[in-house]
Structure formats: C-alpha cells, structure tokens
Amino acid sequence: MTTAIITATTLAVGSVFWVEIVRDFYHALSHHWQLLYRLHVWHHRVFRPDLSAVSEQIYRQAHWYNDVPEALVMLLFSLLPWAIATALDLPHQWTAWMGSLYTLSFLFGAIARGSGIPYADELTDVTHRPGAFTRLPARWLVNRPYHWRHHFDNQKAYYSGTFTIVDKLMGTALSLKGKTIAVTGASGTLGRSLLKHLHLRGAKVIALTSKERTVTLDINGENTPIKTLKWQVGKESELAELLESIDILIINHGINGFGKRTQEAVAQSYEINTFSGWRLMELFFKTVRTNEDIARKEVWINTSEAEVSPAFSPLYELSKRSLGDLITLRRLDAPCIVRKLILGPFKSDLNPFGVMSGDWVAKQIVNLAQRDVRNIIVTINPLTFIAFPIKEFCVSAYFKLFSDRVR
Structure with missing residues (x-):
C-alpha cells in the first residue's frame, strides 16, 4: 500500500515538474533559435518596465503567438511520463496524466487571455x-x-517560469552582464580575483581600496587597469554617492589580528571586520528605492567560515561572527538580496597558511552566485556544509521571533 502511494505521488509530482522543465527549456531555446524567437519576441513587446501592457491588442496577440504554442509543446511532452509508466507497467499509471492536466490550465489560460476574456x-x-x-x-x-529581470535586466537569463531549478542548473538565475559591481578589499588576493572573474562575466567592475595604486587585472596575459577608488574605514559615508550607481556591492575587506588581544587590536578588528561592513551595507540599503532597485541590487558580504568553525585567530573569529550575526539580523528586512560568502582557508596576506587558491575560490563564488545561492560556501571542510545551514536557520529564527520587524 505504501509503495503504491509513493509510486502514484512520484508519477503525479514528477509529471508536473517535467512539463515545467520542458517549458523552461522551450523558453531558453526561443532566445537562441531565430525561428522560435520570431514568435517569442511578441511576449517581450508587450510590457513596459512597470509591467503595464503597451496595448491590449499586442497583449492579446502575444498569447496567441507565444503562450499558446508554448503550452501545446508542453502538452505534447506531457505524454512522456505516461508512456514511461506504461512501458514499465507501473501501478496507478493514470497519475502520470497529472502533467497533462496541469498543462491544460496554462493552455486554457493563454487562450482566455488571447481572447480578451475579462479578468x-x-x-x-x-x-x-x-x-x-x-x-x-x-x-x-x-x-x-x-521574472521582471528577464524582461528588463537580461533577456538571455531568468528563463524559469514557475520553479527556478532550470536557471540554477544553467547558471542563469543571476545575470552579471552589464552590472556595475564594486568590491572592497580590492587590493587583496580575493578582491583582485573577484574583480577578474566578474569582469570575465561581463560586469563593469570598480575596485575600492585603501591603497594608493590603481588595481590591475591579469586578463589573458595582459595587465588591464580598472577603475579604482581609494577609501578608508570610518569614512564609509563618502561612498554614498557612488553606491547610488552600484548594482552589486561586495564587502570583502578585513584584517586578521592573529594572536593579538590588546585593547587596540580588539577595537581595530571590530571596526574593520564588523562595523565598517555593517555601515557600508546600511548605506547601500538606502539606495534601494524602486522596483528596478529591488530586482537588480544586491550585497555580497564575506563573513568567513569563522562563523561556525575556529580560524585559530580569536579576534578574527569574534569580529567575523559578529558581522555574520548582524547580517543574519538585517536580512530579515533587507530591501535587496544579501548573499553571505562563507569561505574556508585560502592563501592570502590575511592567511599565509591557506590551502586553497584565491582565484579558484573567486571563480566558485561567481559560479554559485549565478545559480542564486544565497549562502555561498567554498571550503575544504565538509562539516561547514552541515554546520552553517543549521546555525543560520536557528539564529535567523531566533532573531525573527525576538526582534521587531522594520517598517
């Protein structure tokens, strides 16, 4: 009995999930195959940036040219789960028709919209x-x-229609092309590597550093200078005007006091590792005002694996954990997406004993961000992949229960 229920449920849910995958791949193909794009382009002609329709006539035509053919393709491929269930002689084969019934709701909806039926x-x-x-x-x-981002950020990304899994698999759940991205700590190992890989993905990168010299990137064997702005911890407000034009802010600067525990070392660690990043994040939040800002703007913050495991540097651990908890708290009401970078030991000036390559770590960060991973873990320690999600869930739930919502 239990086996039969599991089989029936799997067939029903699987058939629905299957037609959604078919729809997403049909959508992606429509942006790369000119024959289909001639039909799909009607869908992109319909909407203004506020998602209001350009005209009732074009809105209705778009459904006949795009949505109805798309639903018919879904309906055709919805027969595959039933065919497989029949070939394998599985019990409750009728549940494999659930995908077809599900698809009919899209087909009838498209026909209704194309026909101009009220509401x-x-x-x-x-x-x-x-x-x-x-x-x-x-x-x-x-x-x-x-979905707004598919229309007005990058039409060759954000293909998913209901479930985002296809975009995650394809790396199209976040488009970096054309986005203006600023990185703090840009003179460091990870900062330079992040700038390089973001540049290679089509982003317009800006280096924020406390050093005097212009940051250069090694692109295909050539040193490429990039826009570099000098700033200092404690003077975050001076970046307010710049942040207005930034799509993604990556807060990456930090200091490692190693074994120090003096009053000065405590103050410096918290000022640089905790409060400076928090102030920058809050400044950036103030730039999020419109629908476009909500859809496009993001903050990525390097809080480190020290949130959940020892870094053999007490002040580094304490200050980074404090930053991590502040980010978890503010995420509850953040006006834009906030990603955490939970990084293991990579070789850098902050950690000369690191075992990972900074370039490899940066590449993984960008790859995972494009798959819309909100807590980006890159480490050699398998326990972090278990400990951090548990810690983040518990701390977030605690903050949500015992703090007031920001209005």
Missing part, C-alpha cells in the same frame, strides 16, 4: 502584474521581481 490576465498571469514589488526575487518559485 483572465489577473487570474492567470500573476508574474506580469503591474504595481510595487513587495518581495525580493524569490529563490525557488518565480515571482514578479524574479
């Missing part, structure tokens, strides 16, 4: 409704801010 768009086209965004781009289910 059909409000009931069946939820990711294209105009109005202020009240949530951030979602992680697992496509919402309005997530």
Whole structure:
C-alpha cells in the first residue's frame, strides 16, 4: 500500500515538474533559435518596465503567438511520463496524466487571455502584474521581481517560469552582464580575483581600496587597469554617492589580528571586520528605492567560515561572527538580496597558511552566485556544509521571533 502511494505521488509530482522543465527549456531555446524567437519576441513587446501592457491588442496577440504554442509543446511532452509508466507497467499509471492536466490550465489560460476574456490576465498571469514589488526575487518559485529581470535586466537569463531549478542548473538565475559591481578589499588576493572573474562575466567592475595604486587585472596575459577608488574605514559615508550607481556591492575587506588581544587590536578588528561592513551595507540599503532597485541590487558580504568553525585567530573569529550575526539580523528586512560568502582557508596576506587558491575560490563564488545561492560556501571542510545551514536557520529564527520587524 505504501509503495503504491509513493509510486502514484512520484508519477503525479514528477509529471508536473517535467512539463515545467520542458517549458523552461522551450523558453531558453526561443532566445537562441531565430525561428522560435520570431514568435517569442511578441511576449517581450508587450510590457513596459512597470509591467503595464503597451496595448491590449499586442497583449492579446502575444498569447496567441507565444503562450499558446508554448503550452501545446508542453502538452505534447506531457505524454512522456505516461508512456514511461506504461512501458514499465507501473501501478496507478493514470497519475502520470497529472502533467497533462496541469498543462491544460496554462493552455486554457493563454487562450482566455488571447481572447480578451475579462479578468483572465489577473487570474492567470500573476508574474506580469503591474504595481510595487513587495518581495525580493524569490529563490525557488518565480515571482514578479524574479521574472521582471528577464524582461528588463537580461533577456538571455531568468528563463524559469514557475520553479527556478532550470536557471540554477544553467547558471542563469543571476545575470552579471552589464552590472556595475564594486568590491572592497580590492587590493587583496580575493578582491583582485573577484574583480577578474566578474569582469570575465561581463560586469563593469570598480575596485575600492585603501591603497594608493590603481588595481590591475591579469586578463589573458595582459595587465588591464580598472577603475579604482581609494577609501578608508570610518569614512564609509563618502561612498554614498557612488553606491547610488552600484548594482552589486561586495564587502570583502578585513584584517586578521592573529594572536593579538590588546585593547587596540580588539577595537581595530571590530571596526574593520564588523562595523565598517555593517555601515557600508546600511548605506547601500538606502539606495534601494524602486522596483528596478529591488530586482537588480544586491550585497555580497564575506563573513568567513569563522562563523561556525575556529580560524585559530580569536579576534578574527569574534569580529567575523559578529558581522555574520548582524547580517543574519538585517536580512530579515533587507530591501535587496544579501548573499553571505562563507569561505574556508585560502592563501592570502590575511592567511599565509591557506590551502586553497584565491582565484579558484573567486571563480566558485561567481559560479554559485549565478545559480542564486544565497549562502555561498567554498571550503575544504565538509562539516561547514552541515554546520552553517543549521546555525543560520536557528539564529535567523531566533532573531525573527525576538526582534521587531522594520517598517
């Protein structure tokens, strides 16, 4: 009995998930195959940046040219789970038709919108409704801010229609192309490597450093100078104007006091590792005002693996853990996406005993960010992959229960 229920549930859920995958790959193909793009482009002609329709006529035509053919392809491929269930002689084969029934809801909805039936768009086209965004781009289910980016950030990314899994697998859940990205600690090992890999992904990078010299990147064997701005810890407010034009701020600067425990070392560690990053984040939050800002802007913060494991440097651990907890607290009400970088020991000036390459770590960070991973863990320690999610969940739940929501 239990086996039969599991089989039936797997067939039903799997068939629905399958047609969603078909839809997402059909969508992606439509942006790379000119024949399909001639139909799909109608969908992109419909909406203004506020997601209002350009005209009722174009809105209706777009559904006949794009949504109806897409649903028919989904319907055709929805027969595959039933065919497999039949070939394997599985029990409860009828549940494999769930994907077909699910697809029919999209087909009838597209026909209703194309026919101009009143309220059909409000009931069946939820990711294209105009109005202020009240949530951030979602992680697992496509919402309005997530899909807005497909129309007005990068049309060759954010292909997913309901579940974001295809974008995560393809690395199209976050587009870096054309985005202006500023990195603090840009003169350090990780800072330079991040700038390099972001540049290679098409981003416009800005180096923020306390050093006098211009930061250069080794791109294909050539030293390429990039825009470099000098700043100092304690003078974060001087960057306020710059942050207005930044899409992604990566807070990466820090200091390692190693075995020091003097009053001066304590103050310096907390000032640089904790409070400076927190002040920068809060300044950046103030630049998030419009729907576009909510959809496009992000903060990435290097809090370190020291959040959950020893770094053999007490002040580094204490200050980084404090930063990590502050980020967890502010994430509850953050106006844009905040990503944590939970990094293990890589070789750098801060950690001359590191065992990972800074360049490799930076590449993994960018790869995981493009798959919309919000807690980016790059380490050789397998325990971190278990300990950090548990710690983050518990601390976040505690903060949510015992602190007031920011209005």
